[in-house]
Amino acid sequence: MSERTDAFHAPRLPAVLTLPLGLIPARLNSAVLAQILNRVLKPELAEGELDFLDHKVLRISVEDARLDYRLTLRQGRLEAARHGAAADVSIEGNTYELLLLATRREDPDTLFFNRRLRLGGDTELGLYAKNLLDSIELEGRVGPLLDVMNRATQLLSRFGVQQR
Structure with a gap:
């Protein structure tokens, strides 16, 4: 894993909250995320905007x-890739940053x-x-899920900035 070089260190999930997540098999987590994304990204999938992932592995690591999610595109649909499959491309970060990205609270270019x-x-x-x-x-695609993500972002921000 690469080390951060900036001075900002976002709030992290308390360790006690991450314990149950480790009990769920990674492939199942990836399959659930793939189903959600297939619904949310239906227009983009139909237009071929995710074709760059055809038989490639996208790894999303929520540190x-x-x-650790591993997704691939097959026959125009996202699905779970084999756990441990080599990633062709990866996105890594903590929950807070990924929520900032998903909720548009911060510009993706700035985060990267x-x-x-x-x-x-x-x-x-x-x-x-x-x-x-x-x-x-x-907006308009995920309905109440966006509200949940916004609230989760606010909750995590209350943990404050933690220095390493």
Whole structure:
């Protein structure tokens, strides 16, 4: 894992909250995320905007939650990749930063430039993934889930900035 070089260290999930997450098999977590994303990204999937992931593995690592998702695109749908499959591209960060990205509370370029979120692997795939994330408007697509993510972001922000 790469080390952060910036002075900002976002709030992290308390360890006690991450323990139950480790009991769920990684492939099951990835399958659930794939189902959610297939619904949320239905227009982009239909338009072929995720074709850059065809038979490639996208790894999303939520470090403080100890979650590791591996997704691939097959026949126009996202699905769980084999756990441990080599990632072609990865996005790594803590829950707080990923929520900032998902809720649009912070600009994706800022999160990646300041290394609060990190892209790894194939540079071209990484740019496609970042640009896709930047272009998606979630409002109206995820309904109450966006409210939950906004509240989770606010809750995590109350933990304050922790220095290492």
